[in-house]
Amino acid sequence: MTPQRRAIIQILMESDGHHTADDILSKVRALMPDIAHATVYNTLHELTEMGIVTELNLGLGERRYDINTSNHAHLVCLNCARVEDVPYDFDALELAPEHRCGFDIIDQRVIYRGYCPACAAEVNEVT
Ligand SMILES: [Zn+2]
Ligand SMILES: [Zn+2]
Numbered sequence: 001m002t003p004q005r006r007a008i009i010q011i012l013m014e015s016d017g018h019h020t021a022d023d024i025l026s027k028v029r030a031l032m033p034d035i036a037h038a039t040v041y042n043t044l045h046e047l048t049e050m051g052i053v054t055e056l057n058l059g060l061g062e063r064r065y066d067i068n069t070s071n072h073a074h075l076v077c078l079n080c081a082r083v084e085d086v087p088y089d090f091d092a093l094e095l096a097p098e099h100r101c102g103f104d105i106i107d108q109r110v111i112y113r114g115y116c117p118a119c120a121a122e123v124n125e126v127t
Helices: 004-014 021-031 037-049 117-126
Strands: 054-056 064-066 075-079 083-086 109-114
Touching: 004 021, 004 037, 021 037, 037 054, 037 064
Parallel strands: 075 109
Antiparallel strands: 054 064, 075 083
16 A cells, blocks of 8 residues: 555545545645645546545546445535435346346446535525
């Protein structure tokens, strides 16, 4: 475990996280001011490959990194980009064998998109 990996894992665990790579970069720099941009990106990639971190495309433009690799779904606010982990029964999602087209399925993603309470109130005020 390199110090860079340890620092990134620590940051993700402490800040209940679905951070962008840039968020993580600025937090790592608070601990390791000299760390190169590419090192942070490469380390995130390695941690993803190792299965410690999950890279998420939540439809927010930038990818998010999640240290919670247990099966869970995400609630995403389309206005403020708030992301919440929610439990989900993935057994209910299982694709029937006749619909798998022969694929060996290793993963599935569930994203609920909408507006968080604060943003929903704002949206209702405007309209
Ligand atoms: Zn919101
Ligand atoms: Zn998550």
